[in-house]
Amino acid sequence: MTSAPAPVRGTPQGAEAGAVRSGLSFEDVTVAYHGTTVLDGFTLDVAPGEVVALLGPSGSGKTTALRTAAGFTSPVRGRVHIGGRDVTDLPPYRRGIGMVVQQYALFPHLRVEQNVAFGLKAHKVPRADIPGRVARALEMTGMAGYARRYPRELSGGQQQRVAIARALAIRPDVLLLDEPLSALDVQLRTGMLAELARLHRDLPDVSMLYVTHDQVEALTLADRIAVMKDARLVDCGTPQQLYRRPRDTFTASFVGQANLLPVTTLAETGPDGARVALADNEVRVAAVQPLPAGTDAVLCVRPHLVRLADGGDGPTLRATVTDVQWRGSVHRLHADLVTGGTVTADIGELRTPPVPGDQVVLTFDPEDAVVLPAAPDGGGKSDD
Numbered sequence: 560m561t562s563a564p565a566p567v568r569g570t571p572q573g574a575e576a577g578a579v580r581s582g583l584s585f586e587d588v589t590v591a592y593h594g595t596t597v598l599d600g601f602t603l604d605v606a607p608g609e610v611v612a613l614l615g616p617s618g619s620g621k622t623t624a625l626r627t628a629a630g631f632t633s634p635v636r637g638r639v640h641i642g643g644r645d646v647t648d649l650p651p652y653r654r655g656i657g658m659v660v661q662q663y664a665l666f667p668h669l670r671v672e673q674n675v676a677f678g679l680k681a682h683k684v685p686r687a688d689i690p691g692r693v694a695r696a697l698e699m700t701g702m703a704g705y706a707r708r709y710p711r712e713l714s715g716g717q718q719q720r721v722a723i724a725r726a727l728a729i730r731p732d733v734l735l736l737d738e739p740l741s742a743l744d745v746q747l748r749t750g751m752l753a754e755l756a757r758l759h760r761d762l763p764d765v766s767m768l769y770v771t772h773d774q775v776e777a778l779t780l781a782d783r784i785a786v787m788k789d790a791r792l793v794d795c796g797t798p799q800q801l802y803r804r805p806r807d808t809f810t811a812s813f814v815g816q817a818n819l820l821p822v823t824t825l826a827e828t829g830p831d832g833a834r835v836a837l838a839d840n841e842v843r844v845a846a847v848q849p850l851p852a853g854t855d856a857v858l859c860v861r862p863h864l865v866r867l868a869d870g871g872d873g874p875t876l877r878a879t880v881t882d883v884q885w886r887g888s889v890h891r892l893h894a895d896l897v898t899g900g901t902v903t904a905d906i907g908e909l910r911t912p913p914v915p916g917d918q919v920v921l922t923f924d925p926e927d928a929v930v931l932p933a934a935p936d937g938g939g940k941s942d943d
């Protein structure tokens with residue numbers, strides 16, 4: 560029994576699609592280049608004050624969605640609403656958006672304050688209001704002390720703060736961020752991520768759409784994550800929902816790391832979960848999609864939720880250790896299950912860790928597992 564999955568609508572729980580008109584709303588938006596569809600029936604609502612991360616592999620259509628919101632790309636079908644207005648046919652400067660891209664894009668010959676003022680002039684903000692607006696935007700981004708510098712006199716992180724200040728100075732309804740941290744080194748990125756989270760708290764009415772490849776950024780910052788694949792929205796929910804109850808193996812592997820263990824359903828899955836056969840066990844677990852009895856499926860269990868069995872009543876997975884890595888706070892074990900398949904476990908506090916070749920018995924809490932349809936290509940185990 561196979562049927563095409565229903566299109567995913569990225570609408571906050573309890574709201575009708577398109578109902579969040581006062582933030583940013585895409586309604587069935589399709590974009591094509593030279594006859595090739597690169598964004599396909601995209602529906603997503605971002606409420607005022609909400610951060611939605613667009614997460615997905617390279618080429619899945621994330622930047623296209625952002626550029627369509629900004630007005631740099633025109634859809635062949637569908638509508639875009641910002642701040643309660645249909646902006647589909649409006650040029651970028653009339654949409655009430657601020658945009659921050661990966662490469663800062665500051666004018667090198669203008670001082671920081673002139674860079675920030677530039678957008679205000681373009682938006683025809685009265686001349687007398689500009690110095691105050693510039694000062695406030697630089698203050699919000701921690702750059703008040705750098706107003707007279709040129710971009711070349713700033714670090715990458717400082718330049719990106721100025722770019723954010725420039726986007727905020729126009730007081731946009733919507734802030735569009737396209738991989739804003741990807742040009743920064745890891746340490747700076749962590750600091751900037753915390754600053755973006757603070758800005759989000761300070762701007763309770765601004766909708767943010769944040770494009771990233773980086774699941775940590777998405778999990779840290781976003782109120783909801785929209786997962787894209789092959790030009791389509793394939794999953795959307797809070798970080799916790801997608802992490803704990805992904806809809807399929809793609810989301811499971813893309814949002815966090817996942818063990819995908821082979822199982823067979825013993826009864827039809829329903830809203831109250833599923834009974835599955837896993838190795839020598841019969842386990843009751845959660846189910847997100849309906850599956851008939853007798854389906855070969857996979858069980859998603861996160862590596863940090865797998866532990867060494869201690870004789871309790873959880874399922875038992877007998878396995879042979881193939882690799883052990885010390886990762887600072889955990890030991891990462893890779894093991895081959897005796898019944899087929901592989902498993903990864905992140906286990907803390909091991910005084911005498913096993914070594915490759917050792918036999919171990921692993922377990923997990925069935926409440927932490929969800930049964931998913933097997934990936935069409937049979938693959939799906941994620942690793943880093």
Ligand SMILES: Nc1ncnc2c1ncn2[C@@H]1O[C@H](COP(=O)(O)OP(=O)(O)OP(=O)(O)O)[C@@H](O)[C@H]1O
Pocket residue numbers: 592597615616617618619620621622623624772
């Ligand atoms: N101006 C353009 N002309 C033709 N094709 C384009 C154009 N811009 C993007 N594409 C194509 O559209 C598809 C989606 O691109 P997009 O930049 O939206 O993906 P992405 O998910 O943002 O990828 P990345 O993470 O690599 O930035 C890709 O196949 C890309 O090659």
